[in-house]
Every structure is written in structure tokens, then in C-alpha cells.
Amino acid sequence: MKVLVASNIAKEAIELLKAEGMEVDVRADISEEELKEVIKDYDALIVRSKPKVTREIIERGEKLKIIGRAGVGVDNIDVDAATERGIIVVNAPGGNTISTAELTMGLIISAARKIPQADRSVKEGKWERKKFEGLELRGKTLGIIGLGRIGFEVAKRAKSFEMRVIAYDPYISPERAKSIGVELVSFDYLIENSDIITVHVPKTKETEKMISYEEFRKMKDNVIIVNCARGGIVDEDALYEALKSGKVYMAALDVYEKEPPNFNHPLFKLENVITTPHIGASTKEAQKSVGMIIARDIINLYKGLPVINAVNLPSLKPEDFEYLMPYITLAEKMGKIASARLGGNFKEVKITYRGKLANKDTAYVARALLKGLLETILGANINLVSSMPIAKQRGIRIEESRIESTDSYESLLEVEVKGEKSISLAGTSFGRDDYRIIRIDRYKVDFVPRGHYIISLHEDKPGVIGRVGTLFGQYNINIAGMIVGRYGDKPGGVQLMLLLVDDPPTEEVLEKMVKLDGIIDATYIYL
Numbered sequence: 001m002k003v004l005v006a007s008n009i010a011k012e013a014i015e016l017l018k019a020e021g022m023e024v025d026v027r028a029d030i031s032e033e034e035l036k037e038v039i040k041d042y043d044a045l046i047v048r049s050k051p052k053v054t055r056e057i058i059e060r061g062e063k064l065k066i067i068g069r070a071g072v073g074v075d076n077i078d079v080d081a082a083t084e085r086g087i088i089v090v091n092a093p094g095g096n097t098i099s100t101a102e103l104t105m106g107l108i109i110s111a112a113r114k115i116p117q118a119d120r121s122v123k124e125g126k127w128e129r130k131k132f133e134g135l136e137l138r139g140k141t142l143g144i145i146g147l148g149r150i151g152f153e154v155a156k157r158a159k160s161f162e163m164r165v166i167a168y169d170p171y172i173s174p175e176r177a178k179s180i181g182v183e184l185v186s187f188d189y190l191i192e193n194s195d196i197i198t199v200h201v202p203k204t205k206e207t208e209k210m211i212s213y214e215e216f217r218k219m220k221d222n223v224i225i226v227n228c229a230r231g232g233i234v235d236e237d238a239l240y241e242a243l244k245s246g247k248v249y250m251a252a253l254d255v256y257e258k259e260p261p262n263f264n265h266p267l268f269k270l271e272n273v274i275t276t277p278h279i280g281a282s283t284k285e286a287q288k289s290v291g292m293i294i295a296r297d298i299i300n301l302y303k304g305l306p307v308i309n310a311v312n313l314p315s316l317k318p319e320d321f322e323y324l325m326p327y328i329t330l331a332e333k334m335g336k337i338a339s340a341r342l343g344g345n346f347k348e349v350k351i352t353y354r355g356k357l358a359n360k361d362t363a364y365v366a367r368a369l370l371k372g373l374l375e376t377i378l379g380a381n382i383n384l385v386s387s388m389p390i391a392k393q394r395g396i397r398i399e400e401s402r403i404e405s406t407d408s409y410e411s412l413l414e415v416e417v418k419g420e421k422s423i424s425l426a427g428t429s430f431g432r433d434d435y436r437i438i439r440i441d442r443y444k445v446d447f448v449p450r451g452h453y454i455i456s457l458h459e460d461k462p463g464v465i466g467r468v469g470t471l472f473g474q475y476n477i478n479i480a481g482m483i484v485g486r487y488g489d490k491p492g493g494v495q496l497m498l499l500l501v502d503d504p505p506t507e508e509v510l511e512k513m514v515k516l517d518g519i520i521d522a523t524y525i526y527l
């Protein structure tokens with residue numbers, strides 16, 4: 001596996017990748033143009049907030065399987081483009097939380113006490129004690145927008161400064177906030193009642209310019225604004241106006257709409273702005289931590305183990321992995337069978353998880369089924385990352401249901417796929433490699449779907465099976481196993497035949513098989 005490290009990451013992470021036998025090229029200052037040229041040679045790419053990983057770069061990454069973001073924000077990576085191509089994007093949540101929370105506290109204190117300005121003044125040979133009178137934090141209201149990992153740690157620290165802490169985050173529970181004495185409030189309440197506002201949300205369409213002219217107008221006078229999240233969440237032009245007018249007492253920024261920023265922007269000329277060059281995560285500890293998290297996930301992928309921090313895959317609890325693994329494999333194989341039998345014509349997929357499976361996180365099972373279904377149409381370009389979005393793009397309706405009770409199996413996976421025709425399958429597992437299909441349509445079967453199979457319908461009358469045996473014998477294809485699934489007890493009607501053969505049959509054999517007296521159809525599938 002060839003890894004391109006396109007940013008400065010911790011040396012420990014590079015050493016770990018090398019120790020696992022990977023070829024690692026470090027080109028920390030690579031430009032986007034250069035990246036476009038070289039990406040075709042790499043299986044893995046590691047970046048920080050730079051460089052930008054655009055759709056064009058991703059599309060040129062012929063071998064690319066994984067993009068590692070040695071940090072949290074993935075707004076510099078076109079995750080949708082990666083997902084469509086089945087490339088996993090991983091990040092390092094939690095690895096830089098404390099460092100960024102500590103910088104935020106540093107900026108809050110710096111802003112309240114004008115520390116950088118005072119430092120500059122002293123170094124210029126001045127002694128301006130009156131000018132540098134500041135504000136005390138105790139008793140002030142800190143408004144945190146985004147009470148995730150960083151916001152939470154900032155809140156804990158602010159509490160020790162005896163501040164009142166309020167937060168706006170529609171995605172977290174009031175109980176979690178309450179556990180550290182934080183009051184969850186509405187966005188408007190926070191804007192109107194905070195003495196200090198700090199943002200800790202990711203940059204998304206929803207959060208872009210979430211603090212702009214209107215919000216500044218509603219704020220208390222002499223408010224302090226801190227942005228250690230992403231440039232553009234606080235509108236820079238609106239902030240400039242609010243600072244110039246005196247509405248905002250002081251702003252402290254670690255991040256900018258464009259990085260490096262346009263230093264000619266009047267914002268950078270104001271005395272009441274404190275700036276740092278996106279250093280929230282720049283500590284030895286955070287860099288080692290995020291680097292190792294990313295390196296471990298790249299190694300996981302290399303070894304065929306599940307990756308832990310994929311942003312474009314559902315998460316899977318390690319304790320569920322063992323139980324779900326056979327069902328993931330089974331689902332993919334059921335998808336292959338359904339798609340082959342329906343000739344790739346399907347519009348609707350119904351999945352029922354029964355028994356113990358009903359209480360598991362089955363997101364990977366559904367994705368694996370879609371992978372199996374779509375592979376017949378799209379070839380190998382589909383994997384667990386891309387199968388769900390591609391199925392949705394194609395307008396395939398997916399319905400999932402869960403039933404905790406089962407008759408005779410601990411868990412049962414039932415699938416129904418509909419197009420012009422329809423097929424239903426059921427399967428179960430007795431252990432990691434012992435997964436079985438136990439029903440195809442109304443026919444009871446019992447087989448491990450592994451190897452070269454021919455699935456066929458035939459009339460239930462004497463001589464049919466013998467003729468099939470003779471035909472395969474003539475072509476020197478050994479039949480290693482056969483199952484005939486009968487519906488009901490009585491002879492007659494249409495029955496299902498499953499042949500496990502040692503070699504794939506040619507088109508000619510299949511054509512001859514379908515022409516045999518009593519045979520209705522035959523489909524070859526490699527499972």
C-alpha cells in the first residue's frame with residue numbers, strides 16, 4: 001500500500017505506517033496542482049486542513065482507497081466525491097479536542113485582558129496601564145455554539161472560572177449539558193444574552209455565516225467573539241463592521257474564510273482583533289494523537305479490518321462486529337443471487353431483520369446487500385461506502401423492518417427484491433464462516449453460498465435431474481453438490497434446483513441446459 005502524506009503530521013504516525021510495511025512518501029508542502037499529477041500512484045492520502053482534496057483530485061486517484069484527515073474538520077475534502085467512488089474518508093475525532101479547547105480558553109482570556117496588545121505595547125517601550133484595563137470573566141455569560149467535544153471541554157473550563165455557561169446545539173441532549181452545569185438555550189437567546197460567544201460547530205451549509213450582520217445587531221454591547229472552529233462561520237465583513245462600531249469589544253480568531261487570509265482585509269488592521277494562524281490543534285500531544293488515529297485506520301483497512309472513524313460509513317461497535325460479519329457476507333451474496341436471477345432489473349428492496357439481528361446496528365448489512373445487487377450491473381466499482389448513495393441515486397426504494405421474534409433461528413435475514421419480477425431469500429448464521437441461505441422464494445434450501453452455483457427452475461417429473469447430470473458430465477464439469485427444493489409435500493409443479501459445480505459453466509452449457517426437457521431456466525452465479 002502506497003501512502004502520500006500531504007501535510008505535516010507526527011513522525012510517530014509515519015513510523016507506524018512504515019513499520020506495517022507501507023511505502024510512505026511525505027510531501028508536506030505539495031500544491032493542489034502537484035497533487036493532481038501524483039495522486040494516481042497512491043492507495044492512501046493523508047492531509048490536515050490543507051491541501052484541499054477536490055473532486056478532480058479524487059477522480060484522478062485511480063488506486064485511492066482511503067483519505068485520512070489528521071484532524072476533525074473534513075470541509076477541505078469533497079466527501080461526496082469520495083463516497084461516490086467508494087473511497088473511505090476517515091478523521092481523528094477527539095485527538096485534538098483538549099488542545100483546541102485550551103487555545104479557546106487562551107483566546108478568551110487574551111481578549112478579556114487584551115494580553116497580546118499589552119505585550120506589544122510593552123515591547124514598544126510604553127507603560128500604558130490605564131489603556132489595558134480589561135474585563136473579569138467571573139459572573140459573565142459564555143455562549144457556546146456547538147456543545148460537541150471541544151465545546152464541552154471549553155464549558156468545563158469556563159465553569160472553573162465561575163462563568164455562567166449557556167449553549168446552543170440542537171443535536172445534543174439537555175441531560176448531557178446539565179451534567180456539567182450548562183444550560184441549553186435557543187440560538188436567539190444565546191446571541192442576545194452572552195457576554196462572550198465562542199463557536200465550535202463544523203462548517204456546513206447550515207453553519208456558514210451563522211453569525212452575521214443581523215446577529216451582531218442583536219448582541220449585547222461590548223461582546224467578545226471567539227472563533228476557533230472554521231473561518232466563515234462568523235462572517236468576516238460583518239465582524240469588521242461590528243468591531244469598528246464598538247459593538248464588539250474584542251474578537252479572537254484562529255481560523256479564516258480563506259487560509260492564509262487576505263492580510264489586506266481591514267480586519268487585520270484593527271487593534272481589537274487578536275489573531276493566531278490556525279493553531280488550535282498544533283500541539284505535540286494533539287498531533288501525535290490525530291496522526292496515530294489516522295495511521296491505525298489506514299492499517300485497519302490494509303489488513304481488512306473495519307475502520308473506526310469513517311465519516312462516510314456508519315460506525316460499527318467492535319463488540320457487534322463478530323456477530324454481524326457473517327450477516328454482512330450473507331447479505332452481499334443474497335444481493336448477488338437476487339440481481340442475477342432478476343437480470344439486474346430491480347427497483348425495490350425490502351429487508352427484514354429477525355431475532356437478535358433486529359437489535360443490532362445493521363447499516364452494514366443493508367449496504368452489503370445493495371453492493372451485491374449493484375455489482376452485477378456496475379462491476380467492481382461498488383463497495384460498502386458507495387452502495388447506499390448509488391442505490392439512492394438510482395431511485396431504488398429501500399425499506400427495512402425489525403421483528404424481534406423468530407420461530408427456530410436465533411436471527412434471520414429476509415430479503416425481498418422487486419423489479420419486473422421479484423425474488424425473496426432468507427438466511428441465517430451459525431458462526432463466522434457458517435452462514436447459510438435457507439429459503440429462495442417459497443423453496444426450502446440449506447447451503448453455504450460459496451463457490452460456483454447454478455440456480456434453476458424445473459418441472460417436477462422423472463428424468464430431469466438425470467439429463468442435467470449427463471449434460472454436465474459431457475462437458476467434464478463435476479457436480480460437487482445438488483439441492484432440490486420442493487414446495488409442499490406432493491410431487492409435480494415447479495421446483496428449484498441448486499447445483500454446486502467445480503468449474504464455471506460456459507454459455508454453451510447453460511444454453512443447452514435450458515433447452516433440456518423439463519428445465520425452465522438456469523442462472524450461473526459465482527458466490
Ligand SMILES: NC(=O)C1=CN([C@@H]2O[C@H](COP(=O)(O)OP(=O)(O)OC[C@H]3O[C@@H](n4cnc5c(N)ncnc54)[C@H](O)[C@@H]3O)[C@@H](O)[C@H]2O)C=CC1
Nearest residue numbers: 072073146147148149150169171200201202228229280281
Ligand atoms: N482551530 C482548530 O485547529 C480546530 C478546529 N476544529 C473545528 O472545530 C469543530 C468542532 O470540533 P469537535 O468539537 O471535535 O466536533 P464535534 O462534532 O464533537 O462537535 C460539533 C458540535 O456541533 C454541533 N452542531 C452541528 N451543527 C450545528 C448547528 N447548525 N448548530 C449548532 N450546533 C451544531 C454538533 O451537534 C456537535 O455537538 C470541527 O468541525 C472543526 O471545524 C477542530 C479541531 C481543531
Ligand SMILES: O=C(O)C(=O)COP(=O)(O)O
Nearest residue numbers: 048049070071072073281
Ligand atoms: O482538526 C481540525 O478540524 C483542525 O482545524 C485542525 O487543523 P490542522 O490539522 O491543524 O490543519
